[in-house]
Amino acid sequence: MALRFAEWHPGIKKGLRHRGAIVGLILIALFILMAFAAPLVAPHDPLAQNLALRLEPPSHTNLLGTDDFGRDVLSRVLYGARISLRVGLVAVAISLFVGGAIGLVSGFYGGTLDLLVMRLMDVVLAFPSILLAIAVVAVLGPSLTNAMIAVGITGIPVYARLVRGVVLQVKSLEYVTAARALGAGDTWLILRSVLPNCVGPILVQTSLGLATAVLDAAGLSFLGLGAQPPTPEWGAMLSQSRELLLDAPWVLTAPGIAILLSVLGFNLVGDGLSDALDPRA
Amino acid sequence: MVGYLGRRIALLVPTLLGVSVLAFSLIHLVPGDPAAVMLGERANARAIAELRHELGLDRPLPVQYWIFLTSALHGDLGRSIKTREKVSVEMAQRFPATFELALAAMMIAVGLGVPFGVLAARRRGGWMDAMVMTGSLVGVSLPIFWLGLLLLLWFSVGVSWFPLAGRADPAMAVPAVTGLLTVDTLLAGRPDAFVDALKHLVLPALALGTIPLSVISRITRSSVLEVLRLDFVRTAWAKGLAERVVLAKHVLKNAFIPVLTVIGLQFGYLLGGAIITETIFAWPGLGRWLLLSVQARDFRAVQGGVMLVALVFVIVNLVVDLLYAVIDPRIRLTPDES
Secondary structure, eight states, rough: OHHHHHHHHHHHHTTTHHHHHHHHHHHHHHHHHHHHHHHOSSOOOOOOOGGGGGTSSSSSSSTTOOOOTTTTTHHHHHHHOOOOOOOHHHHHHHHHHHHHHHHHHHHOHEEEEEEEEEEHHHHHHTTTTHHHHHHHHHHHHHHHHHHHHHHHHHHHHHHHHHHHHHHHHHTTTTTHHHHHHHHHHHHHIIIIIHHHHHHHHHHHHHHHHHHHHHHHHHHHHHTTSSSSSTTHHHHHHHHHHHHGGTTTHHHHHHOOOOHHHHHHHHHHHHHHHHHHHHHHO | OOOHHHHHHHHHHHHHHHHHHHHHHHHHHHSSSSHHHHHHHHHHHHHHHHHHHHHHSSOOHHHHHHHHHHHHHHHHOBBBBTOOOOHHHHHHHHHHHHHHHHHHHHHHHHHHHHHHHHHHHHTTHHHHHHHOOOHHHHHHHHHHHHHHHHHHHIIIIOOOOOSSSSOGGGGGGGOOOSSHHHHHHHTTHHHHHHHHHHHHHHHHHHHHHHHHHHHHHHHHHHHHHHHSSHEEEHHHHHTOOOOOHHHIIIIIIHHHHHHHHHHHHHHHHHHHHHHHHHHHHOSHHHHHHHHHHHTTTTTHHOOOOOOOHHHHHHHHHHHHHHHHHHHHHHHHHHHOOO
């Protein structure tokens, strides 16, 4: 199965020989493992408060110490992987499917529709992504779900432009003209000739997009606009650690490292794929 | 050049109109009665009705938009629901602080990023290259809210080199001329206040500048590598020119367009990143004000902030576009493809 997957796209095979991408894949694998294994390996309940053990430094029973409610930091960080993974996947899925569909249709049919849609995308791009996400959350109300939606919306124009670019390029190729002359319909053309050409750039963008989504969603939670306490979300944990800076610096170490490494993993894989798919390399 | 300028500005009109529609919709997309949401749970019916009237929510939608747009064009963005102060005045008071922070962050990012990128490209595959590439990857993956907290922990709590929060010591007040404290303190002839302002600025600017620094050093590296393999560079080497001359005069000048694009794009990031950075360092700027307005459900203020940031972002990108045209005449001479 793995071999078949590698043969399916030439870039993937090349990407697997990229050193940075391998490190990235390992980081992502660890991150996914953490998410799935959290209930099995977490030493404590991530929500269980123990006021007798408030702000305990790292010890045998609490390897990464405890927070101001006496909750085990290690268990919370492990469970946090589930939340960040879900946020990243859902947000990117929103951007990818909505943006991709917009780009496909807009690029394929062109004309006034294309012009209008692309101007609309320009408008969305006129906002820094975190500001747009904050505005969306301001309207919908702060919650983890709304943060996912907000981060997803900010990514839509990126995919729309990307896919549209590929569509325009492919549309003018001779074999597409030939297929059309042979009587191929729009759906067949989109599915068989246009979509496969989008796979490479979309893979790169999705990997980099996952990095941005995890980072932005954690940022929203840090600002109090995403996951709400007592959810063990990494950004929210950092936000709570702000007041503990003097008394319990260990509370802020682990969630920060977790965000850094998971985001780094997605960035490394994205970079590796982009190198591998670059025809000049 | 004038024709090019005109075309670029004309292209902005639909974008800015779209921005205004989006900002206008903010209030109307709130589920339920926006006036009731803004006033909170304990508001009575009369107060809600009054606010509805004040916001114009009792009028037809197109009329509301028209009023919103024409007043915005006159610089009137309504009054903050929380403070009753004019939104435009509130923003004008806070803008210089954010501008100073963003400028300082950008100076760090460009001042370090461009040399790092050139050094990395000069010895491709060498230790400097490996360091810059690794550093920039970690830099773009680093959550700035975490970096900000670490900087505070190490340099304010740990060794107390820098103050914990704010923009200046209240005892060091100087008359506001430009609104930029580092400039105003010098104008007032107060070196002690200047040092104080600078100390307050260092950590937030470092936190905010990290991502642009990483992005700029990466793009400089790849852009310089691209130019290094061109024929005219080989000729320059063959003429026996010093490395410094080749890099500065032949390579960097030609490699600068992509770098400039990224600098422009990063400005937009800085405006967004300022929201997080200002929150951590209690920096009294636009970003922190915007977040507080969101938390207070002060939609008039949020609307204004969103419009202003988008406007600044769009203008920065226009300036970048115009700079290209100055650097590379081919851009303004060939007609637009879009």
